[in-house]
Amino acid sequence: MDILLYIKKNTRFSKNDPPLACISAPIIGGLYQMSSNPPDDMLRLARKSGKIFSIWFGDNYTVFINDPELLEEVFIKNHDTFGDRPFVPSLRIVCDNFNDLVLNDNDTWKPLRKFLDQSFTKTKLKALAPVIELQSNNLVNRLKEYSRSGEPVDPFPYLRKFTFSIIVKMVLNIDLAYEEEPNEGIMNTMFTPINELVKRIAQGAVFDTIHLLSGLYYHSIGKLLNKSLDSIRTIARNIIKEHRETVDPKNTRDVLDLMILAGYDDELMLNVIFDMLIAGVETTASSLSWLTLLMVNHQEEQDNLRNELQTKFPQWENIQATDRSGCTYTSAVIKESLRHRQLAPFSVPRIAKTDAWIGEYFVPKGTHIMGNLLAIHKNYFPDGEEFKPSRWLDDTSLNPVGQTKWVPFSLGPRVCVGYQLAHDELFVAVSKMFHNFKITSPDGSKLDETPAHGITVQPLHSHKYKFEIVN
Numbered sequence: 456m457d458i459l460l461y462i463k464k465n466t467r468f469s470k471n472d473p474p475l476a477c478i479s480a481p482i483i484g485g486l487y488q489m490s491s492n493p494p495d496d497m498l499r500l501a502r503k504s505g506k507i508f509s510i511w512f513g514d515n516y517t518v519f520i521n522d523p524e525l526l527e528e529v530f531i532k533n534h535d536t537f538g539d540r541p542f543v544p545s546l547r548i549v550c551d552n553f554n555d556l557v558l559n560d561n562d563t564w565k566p567l568r569k570f571l572d573q574s575f576t577k578t579k580l581k582a583l584a585p586v587i588e589l590q591s592n593n594l595v596n597r598l599k600e601y602s603r604s605g606e607p608v609d610p611f612p613y614l615r616k617f618t619f620s621i622i623v624k625m626v627l628n629i630d631l632a633y634e635e636e637p638n639e640g641i642m643n644t645m646f647t648p649i650n651e652l653v654k655r656i657a658q659g660a661v662f663d664t665i666h667l668l669s670g671l672y673y674h675s676i677g678k679l680l681n682k683s684l685d686s687i688r689t690i691a692r693n694i695i696k697e698h699r700e701t702v703d704p705k706n707t708r709d710v711l712d713l714m715i716l717a718g719y720d721d722e723l724m725l726n727v728i729f730d731m732l733i734a735g736v737e738t739t740a741s742s743l744s745w746l747t748l749l750m751v752n753h754q755e756e757q758d759n760l761r762n763e764l765q766t767k768f769p770q771w772e773n774i775q776a777t778d779r780s781g782c783t784y785t786s787a788v789i790k791e792s793l794r795h796r797q798l799a800p801f802s803v804p805r806i807a808k809t810d811a812w813i814g815e816y817f818v819p820k821g822t823h824i825m826g827n828l829l830a831i832h833k834n835y836f837p838d839g840e841e842f843k844p845s846r847w848l849d850d851t852s853l854n855p856v857g858q859t860k861w862v863p864f865s866l867g868p869r870v871c872v873g874y875q876l877a878h879d880e881l882f883v884a885v886s887k888m889f890h891n892f893k894i895t896s897p898d899g900s901k902l903d904e905t906p907a908h909g910i911t912v913q914p915l916h917s918h919k920y921k922f923e924i925v926n
Contacts, residue, residue, distance in 0.1 A: 538561035614744055617743075
């Protein structure tokens with residue numbers, strides 16, 4: 456049996472296959488190449504193999520795309536061929552029927568995505584501006600409390616509360632009070648358990664690659680993890696029930712109202728709520744966390760950022776997302792931070808619906824396709840390992856459309872639905888924080904930037920910072 460598996464996984468499908476990254480072991484394939492830092496492992500293999508490589512992750516034949524032109528070919532030009540998602544057993548824990556915005560196959564995803572896009576238009580986001588203004592002011596005022604006390608603080612819980620407050624207002628019409636701490640209220644009862652659960656699912660991802668084990672994992676450990684979501688599902692279903700009883704077609708309050716009026720069923724709405732909480736909160740909060748750490752370790756860049764903000768805005772309270780066009784350096788800092796610290800090192804997996812070609816390379820039907828976004832960000836820019844905001848001073852657009860080398864939100868039709876909201880949140884929060892504070896480590900030293908891998912890539916170590924009020 457082992458000999459047959461060894462032969463199968465080391466026999467090429469054609470003479471035009473992508474380079475095989477390593478010799479495959481009988482059961483685990485190339486999983487032995489993986490350490491506790493998979494993004495760096497895949498970056499290493501990309502530098503060894505070039506534009507594209509193949510590897511067996513257990514029983515899954517997987518092709519990594521490390522080149523922006525090939526990624527554009529797959530994710531945009533040949534989207535219909537590569538738009539579906541592979542079956543990922545562990546994700547059944549969160550979404551049992553794979554019917555949501557992230558995991559749906561292309562044909563069922565398209566109408567849902569088209570419907571939800573209306574919630575992220577410029578008009579809708581403009582209506583959300585007062586919420587972003589209020590919550591960003593709350594964030595700054597909370598940090599000022601720590602500044603006045605002289606107490607260093609890890610801002611990440613408050614950065615997460617900032618993004619969570621905006622998402623739950625947009626999706627569920629729930630307001631978070633200034634006094635509510637991140638470990639209290641609905642943030643503690645809904646988001647924290649989901650966040651912890653997804654981290655645990657990520658730790659068991661190896662079970663998705665060895666098919667014999669995946670069923671055992673889901674029906675044992677997976678079902679126990681799934682049960683831990685029951686209380687959150689109950690809360691969400693009660694919110695949906697209350698919305699159904701009070702929805703007003705002439706005065707829609709949030710995304711949930713729009714979905715109810717469009718006739719979506721409760722189970723799909725529940726899955727979309729989970730999508731928004733998982734993807735819409737942690738990504739932007741982690742982006743702000745990385746940017747803060749980078750500014751602490753690059754004080755000259757922080758000074759340049761603050762000088763621009765204080766010159767342009769005499770008062771900080773009313774800074775709006777629409778002010779971004781005149782803030783070249785601020786936009787460059789945000790753009791470079793998103794490149795330098797890629798929160799999602801790989802795209803969400805795709806699968807080849809038919810035998811197909813990627814450039815000059817053949818991929819058989821059923822091949823898993825991954826965009827190696829970290830490799831593109833590190834390998835296709837001069838001095839790609841360095842943090843250099845100045846590289847963007849002539850190109851500060853944060854819109855991923857038309858950009859193939861800068862891909863923090865992926866690209867193509869399945870680009871992150873909330874990227875425009877993320878841009879608005881990042882600009883307003885960054886502008887107000889660095890307008891108000893000089894942020895340093897407690898002793899003025901540089902801090903460790905080792906990454907940790909979970910829902911997103913975050914700093915491994917929680918850092919406390921000194922926030923000095925400067926305006």
